[in-house]
Amino acid sequence: MAHVNFESLQTDELWAIHEQIGYLLARKLQAEKSVIEARLVELRRRSNLHPKFQNPDEPSQTWSGRGRPPKWVSSLLATGKTMEDLRILS
Structure with missing residues (x-):
């Protein structure tokens, strides 16, 4: 140059x-x-992720497992549920 x-x-x-x-x-x-x-x-x-977890009491509430957990996940975990209890079985 x-x-x-x-x-x-x-x-x-x-x-x-x-x-x-x-x-x-x-x-x-x-x-x-x-x-x-x-x-x-x-x-x-x-980034269209499929949900991996579901609220057993309200099946329309789902979560992919990424990011901050929804309040329903925190609430259910506080009652003694585990993440395996919330997992969607394929």
């Missing part, structure tokens, strides 16, 4: 370089953003 002495350039030359760099930078950032957004869509698509 050639070294340019920016101090020796005229204002209009510097401005033209500035505009060109701004344009190129915006294009490259948009391309990177598109790649990241596509990866995010793919990750979200893969």
Whole structure:
């Protein structure tokens, strides 16, 4: 890459370089953003986890086992149930 002495350039030359760099930078950032957004869509698509645990008293309440447990899990564990008691059998 050639070294340019920016101090020796005229204002209009510097401005033209500035505009060109701004344009190129915006294009490259948009391309990177598109790649990241596509990866995010793919990750979200893969994150459809099947539930592994179910509330025996309220079968519509399920949990995948990831993240913070729902309140119903904590409540049932406090009453003496185990995670195996809540596991959905496949």
